[in-house]
Amino acid sequence: MKANLKALRKQRTYSEEFKRQVVQDFESGQFSVLQLEKLHGISNVSIYNWIYKFSTFNEKGSRIVEMKDSSTQKLKALQMAIRTNRSPVIHYSDRGSQYTYGRYIDLLKANGTKISMALSGLDNAYAERINRTIKEEYLSYWKPKHFIN
Template sequence: MKANLHQIRKTRCYSEAFKREIVSMFESGKFSVCQLEKLYRISNPTIYNWIYKFSTFNQKGYRVVEHHVSTMSKLKELELKIKQLEQTVGQKQIKIDYLEKMIDIAKLELKVDIKKNFNTSQSTGFETIKEK
């Protein structure tokens, strides 16, 4: 025997503080409506309703329109910045590897311990380190 199962429609209630926080994130320019929608799983019209209701700079009778192009340009700009930062990190890593290799070569050829180790005694002058 099968029971009659009805789909229960559940609605979510958000606090006013949460709604204002979402609106302030949108107004500050940190997130677009689409990003907020994906991040918090709140529908687009709901977020726009909150913007119309709680916005500090939105006047009555004016609609907030966010162009998809502006969102895509922000995304491309951020991807470019990530690429530049990754390139900078790569260059710095190459420089670090180069300097470490130079330190190793100086230690082998000149018998000078450039790296500071906890076990080594403090230098008293320009004496060369004798191998043990």
């Protein structure tokens, strides 16, 4: 019986680049979610999911800096973050080798940045699992109407 059923409309798929551009337009203040919804014909639920997934701001309004791969690139990215963030910050990380690198820690300390690291490498796995549970089970069920900056 189900074999005879056809979808009324083909589900649209979007590239990650497009999703990131929509989030960037929202974060820059150029467009509201409602405007993006009308402009691109996308549901607000999709846009909020993309904001949650691709936003460079955390829930407290602080910009999240994505680190590059090599130690020197991470050091350069940290220098850039310190230049753009004038107020003192706390650097949260697991005990990955890139974050325990001597020059990296020296730069953090020299700029008055507080360092907060997990006691064990396993702590990060627990935190990631909690974030995944929130994302997949809570947010997918409740569908928040807006995010508070």
